[in-house]
Amino acid sequence: MAEKTEDETGTGTTAATAVGPGEQTAVGPDEQTAVAPDAQTEERPEEVAAQEHPEPAEPSSGTGQGAAAVVSVALGVVSLTGGWPGTVAGARETLVGQLRTAADASVATQIQEVYGDAWNATALWAGLFALVALITGVVVLVRPAFGAPGRAARAPWIPSVAWAGVALGVIGLLLAVLKYTGVLLGLPAAS
Numbered sequence: 001m002a003e004k005t006e007d008e009t010g011t012g013t014t015a016a017t018a019v020g021p022g023e024q025t026a027v028g029p030d031e032q033t034a035v036a037p038d039a040q041t042e043e044r045p046e047e048v049a050a051q052e053h054p055e056p057a058e059p060s061s062g063t064g065q066g067a068a069a070v071v072s073v074a075l076g077v078v079s080l081t082g083g084w085p086g087t088v089a090g091a092r093e094t095l096v097g098q099l100r101t102a103a104d105a106s107v108a109t110q111i112q113e114v115y116g117d118a119w120n121a122t123a124l125w126a127g128l129f130a131l132v133a134l135i136t137g138v139v140v141l142v143r144p145a146f147g148a149p150g151r152a153a154r155a156p157w158i159p160s161v162a163w164a165g166v167a168l169g170v171i172g173l174l175l176a177v178l179k180y181t182g183v184l185l186g187l188p189a190a191s
Helices: 045-052 063-081 084-100 107-146 157-181
Strands: 003-006 012-015
Touching (some): 063 157
Antiparallel strands (some): 003 012
């Protein structure tokens, strides 16, 4: 801190004292301060380089969105071709239908219990995969609208793959509904 002292001549002189980093001194208009060179804050070369050339914020690479788009397409394909859950559910319904159906049941009842319920279970699983594919594709497409405004643009292939997943999901969902309702490949009529 600077202190003003009087000498014999009556003129004011300023004596300098060391000031630590972060400390401030109040100096009047007629006072002068002398700061020791070791009290000045010296910047290291790394800090100077960082101030001159700040590192840009790391942009999002879109890895998560790309992966979700690919998953959407894969789920859409599974909904069209059938997956092991649908196959297992269909086989289970066939077994349950065989166990529930009496030997003297009518042909229409046997067809419905053994084959109809299995067909419906397969259609339900295909519809579930198609719905998840559709939702995943839509989420990937609308995700940038809810992201941070300063984020970098995503790779151009991501929306294309997401649209493919949405299309496969819509087609799979439509086919699953048609299969379940019997419009597409319905059960044969027992005569």
